[in-house]
Amino acid sequence: NKQYRLAARPVGVPKDSDWEFTTEPVPEIGAGDVLVKNHYASLDPAMRGWMNEGRSYIPPVKIGAVMRAGTVGEVIASNSPDIKVGEFVSGMLGIQQYGKAAAKELTKVDPNLAPIENYLGGLGMPGLTAYFGLLDVGAVKEGDTVLVSGAAGAVGSIVGQIAKIKGARAVGIAGGAEKCAYVVDELGFDACLDYKSDSFKQDLKEPLKTGVDVYFDNVGGEILDIALARINRHARIVICGAISQYNNTTPMRGPQNYINLLVHHARMEGFVVFDYVTRYGEGVQDLATWYREGKLKLRNQIETGIGNFPSVLLKLFKGENTGKLLLKVVED
Numbered sequence: 001n002k003q004y005r006l007a008a009r010p011v012g013v014p015k016d017s018d019w020e021f022t023t024e025p026v027p028e029i030g031a032g033d034v035l036v037k038n039h040y041a042s043l044d045p046a047m048r049g050w051m052n053e054g055r056s057y058i059p060p061v062k063i064g065a066v067m068r069a070g071t072v073g074e075v076i077a078s079n080s081p082d083i084k085v086g087e088f089v090s091g092m093l094g095i096q097q098y099g100k101a102a103a104k105e106l107t108k109v110d111p112n113l114a115p116i117e118n119y120l121g122g123l124g125m126p127g128l129t130a131y132f133g134l135l136d137v138g139a140v141k142e143g144d145t146v147l148v149s150g151a152a153g154a155v156g157s158i159v160g161q162i163a164k165i166k167g168a169r170a171v172g173i174a175g176g177a178e179k180c181a182y183v184v185d186e187l188g189f190d191a192c193l194d195y196k197s198d199s200f201k202q203d204l205k206e207p208l209k210t211g212v213d214v215y216f217d218n219v220g221g222e223i224l225d226i227a228l229a230r231i232n233r234h235a236r237i238v239i240c241g242a243i244s245q246y247n248n249t250t251p252m253r254g255p256q257n258y259i260n261l262l263v264h265h266a267r268m269e270g271f272v273v274f275d276y277v278t279r280y281g282e283g284v285q286d287l288a289t290w291y292r293e294g295k296l297k298l299r300n301q302i303e304t305g306i307g308n309f310p311s312v313l314l315k316l317f318k319g320e321n322t323g324k325l326l327l328k329v330v331e332d
């Protein structure tokens with residue numbers, strides 16, 4: 001059982017020496033436990049935060065522990081009447097090839113509805129983040145203009161598509177012309193702006209000329225300020241993430257234009273998808289229906305080889321992923 005463990009708390013961008021690559025026997029299972037052969041691990045920007053010491057919405061990963069990660073795989077042994085060998089489940093089994101958990105900590109997934117990797121993407125945690133973030137926190141309404149950063153990524157790509165399904169306009173922000181073309185041509189956003197272009201601030205004037213009703217923020221930093229400068233009365237600013245700041249060695253940059261919240265009677269609110277755990281079923285049902293109806297397009301970027309975990313994780317911070325970034329940990 002090959003595994004990645006956290007060896008040290010990173011300063012800035014995680015280095016190879018922050019990890020330990022270990023091999024151990026496949027775990028034994030106790031009463032009520034299930035043993036899973038993981039096929040895919042989810043690589044998430046949040047993993048960077050889990051590596052830090054300090055108070056957060058969940059405890060940090062302990063030094064020496066297997067790195068926390070969402071996983072999907074096949075049940076190969078079971079001491080639970082609720083989950084059978086051969087079924088597929090998602091869970092938080094970490095960066096390792098085999099993991100065990102109590103049956104109640106795992107969620108069965110249906111490989112007939114969609115390839116199992118989608119349960120780590122659009123039909124899993126990132127999809128639910130987009131769903132509850134936009135519909136509940138963002139309270140999107142028909143006719144709204146929704147601006148979303150990280151628009152070609154796992155969460156952002158779903159946010160814009162749900163906005164369209166709900167009758168809103170969707171404007172994305174992403175890094176590079178190729179990602180922007182994907183967001184508009186494949187995902188059906190109304191517009192997408194390349195924040196790496198010199199003309200970015202100029203380019204967003206036209207698609208945002210009627211202002212922003214919902215800004216779904218995945219990146220923080222300067223782009224949050226640019227969005228705050230364009231909000232409408234009663235706008236909702238959804239703080240989902242701030243990936244531009246996660247590897248900072250200095251304190252996170254807060255928004256300078258926050259006073260626009262006062263001027264425009266607007267609201268800025270953060271959330272964590274785990275807040276919605278009791279409503280996941282509702283979210284997955286809608287996402288799966290839209291997927292089946294062809295209204296929701298899902299894209300995964302699958303990288304191979306558990307041994308490549310440290311470098312593949314960094315792709316998130318370099319913008320080297322389109323759609324959901326996954327690591328295939330099962331060996332063929």
Ligand code: NDP
Binds near residue numbers: 044126155239325
């Ligand atoms: P993505 O698939 O969007 O991957 C990250 C993307 O961020 C990259 O592809 C890159 O795209 C962009 N990016 C990286 N660095 C920068 C930068 N300096 N400035 C602007 N953009 C940058 O990741 P996810 O969809 O998984 O996550 C998106 C956000 O949502 C993250 O902030 C994450 O922490 C947050 N999140 C929050 C959750 C919650 O419960 N609140 C749950 C899940 C995710 P590009 O090429 O466009 O720069």
